[in-house]
Amino acid sequence: MTTLGSVRQVTDSDWLACPSCRSLVYRRRFADELSVCPDCGHHGRLPAPDRLSMLLDEGSSRLLEWEPTEFDPLGFVDSRPYPERLREARRDTGLAEAVLCARGTLGGQPVMTAVMDFRFLGGSLGSAAGELITRAAETALAERVPLLLVTASGGARMQEGLFSLMQMAKTSQALAELDEAGILTVTLITDPTYAGVAASFATLTDVMIAEPGARMGFAGRRVIEQTIGQILPADFQTAEFLLSHGLIDVIQPRRQQRAALGRLLSLQQPRPSRLPVTADAVIDDPARLRSQETWATVRLARELGRPTTLDYAGYLLDGFMELHGDRMSADCPAIVGGIGWLEGLPVMLIGHQKGHATHEVIARNFGRATPEGHRKVARLMRTAAKLNLPIVTLIDTQGAEPGLTAEEHGQAIAIAENLRLMSGLPVPIVSIVTGEGGSGGALALGVADRVLACENAVYSIISPEGCAAILWRDAAEAPRAAAALRIDARELLRLGLVDGVVPEPDGGAHTDPARAAGYLRAAVTSTLAELLPLDGERLVRARRARFRRHGAQACS
Structure with missing residues (x-):
């Protein structure tokens, strides 16, 4: 059971192999650890519903209602028609799109969330995903509550062509309106966050928190290496690389994210009307x-x-x-x-x-x-x-x-x-x-x-x-x-x-x-x-x- 040759067998039972260190982890323990390897700290991907359950206060989540369609403006076909791929993704994930949006509270603080799910066509930013993120931002604006974005995406959805590219502008515009209104915005970057998502709403927030090891960038490692033939550092585009290069605010392990986010969300709560004044606290006579x-x-x-x-x-x-x-x-x-x-x-x-x-x-x-x-x-x-x-x-x-x-x-x-x-x-x-x-x-x-x-x-x-x-x-x-x-x-x-x-x-x-x-x-x-x-x-x-x-x- 501890050999690499038996990984497939134990993965199908009560054990799984960490994709990073390859150590075997009891499935129930892995779930208790929020899909974080207890040996190496690797943060596994979380489905959007699990992420919402982890972050939002119990019983507070209310999904943003919308009716999915099969939007196929190009009639796109590669090895299979695009609508067929959409139906398969919906069947396999139980989601209607690559984004799950919900109102709720976190640590008692009201928040609007938009959580991406990489399982759905690689978390790609299609028209419906962009529309949902924009609606989440508009809801946050209307209700004057903070917006929390959880990103996991390979980038814009090629099957929708320029319609997908336009979602970058649309979502960025929605973030700009929250800036103008003074509404707090926060991104939780998870692995991976790339291309059109990284180059739009994901990186336009007030505070950017990343999970350990999460990768974010415009072009991926393989694309860069194949295009320009450059050898990249081992930690390239990881959260640790991003922090050292001034691109994110903080790295936060999964267990600590609720507390950190709760503190940030409280910034928009009522503040004390007065501060204590100490006599002679400041000397004004030389x-x-x-x-x-x-x-x-x-x-x-x-x-x-x-x-x-x-x-x-x-x-x-x-x-x-x-x-x-x-x-x-x-x-x-x-x-x-x-x-x-x-x-x-x-x-x-x-x-x-x-x-x-x-x-x-x-x-x-x-x-x-x-x-x-x-x-x-x-x-x-x-x-x-x-x-x-x-x-x-x-x-x-x-x-x-x-x-x-x-x-x-x-x-x-x-x-x-x-x-x-x-x-x-x-x-x-x-x-x-x-x-x-x-x-x-x-x-x-x-x-x-x-x-x-x-x-x-x-x-x-x-x-x-x-x-x-x-x-x-x-x-x-x-x-x-x-x-x-x-x-x-x-x-x-x-x-x-x-x-x-x-x-x-x-x-x-x-x-x-x-x-x-x-x-x-x-x-x-x-x-x-x-x-x-x-x-x-x-x-x-x-x-x-x-x-x-x-x-x-x-x-x-």
Whole structure:
């Protein structure tokens, strides 16, 4: 029973062979594990009805009603007539089409679902499938509930020719209308998701979750290798490949998907009407701040033990879900961001990530964001604006990544785009310099309604060493340059370059990270409490006026 030669025999009984590792698995256990191999973790394909049962709350599912027809606009025949293939697929799967749509609740949250089934003609996107996905989106729009798409497809259905291709445009248009209405959309990518589906509605959602090992792409491996003769990496187009190249947000094993999706769906539920306000959470009088040598502040700002963005996320937010990638080419490790709940209020937290130990600092590129990192920031901010989420940014970088690759990928353009984007976002934005705020790399996250600085943070046009090397022609003059640039929080507040200062524990945030996070939490909630009652137009107008006044006195 354990030999490969007996696989066919045991597959027909109470056992099956994992298609990935070939180990034998008891069928009942495989079902209990949601069709995931207990030995290697391979995620087997799930029929659409089973997927709905797995995701939706018991008894909540209500199928979207429609009447199937035999749509055959081309009279297509290969080895068999197309209508005959349709009838066979319906008989074999018990489904009327490659998509099953249902209303329901997930974790108590209302949702509209469209689940694809690869068993039905390879999950191909024909006219009926495209129509059903479009109707699901239109229902979500009419009922103002989130739309969850579960994809499994080889692409557009060839037997319907251009009618099938047009479904890509139709479904994409339906997703655009949900964007305009501020309705949350989520894709759960399962294996495989290719061609016309990947190049339309599947990749247009706010959040893209993939199952481990799920493959997604425009052209398949075999087509690429045969067309251009290129040898592709072993993990090509897998979820892990997609994550490393910034194309999806997160990989989620099947057992964890309900919880993750439930958190996301709750984004569109009623929110707290007010946040707690802490007296003196933000210091707005420079006289109340300790006076110390600027260079001493620089050293404290660079202390590796200071809390990072991910540290603060753990202290400040409940249910933080990190979202990855710029949806174009990469996931910059120097930028982290995601959604979490602050006193019950969902917020988008984005910040630089340096790390603590040397190996982590190197892996995070010393907190220097690449152009892809700045584009990830922009993507997350657009998502926040669509879903009406306040944005909190934590700034801690010596500056943006320099160098050949950064220049080739448009570093200056990426930063400029962020400055323009942030100036017009109709949601509250609070930016806090938690360590170093260096040049354009810092400002790319700093065009906010309120700009705060931690007590031992610094914010500068250039590093003191860089300034000293250029103007004094001696990097050893860095302490002198730091003082001349007036980059410490006390001077920044006096000059009106920041709106307030967040206290730190004696000796710096690194001496008591939990206490430092408590100060930051109080500052953020108190500041957001002030901003949340303001409508988007007023926020944008005041934000632009805030930055408009800097340096205005230079011209009479």
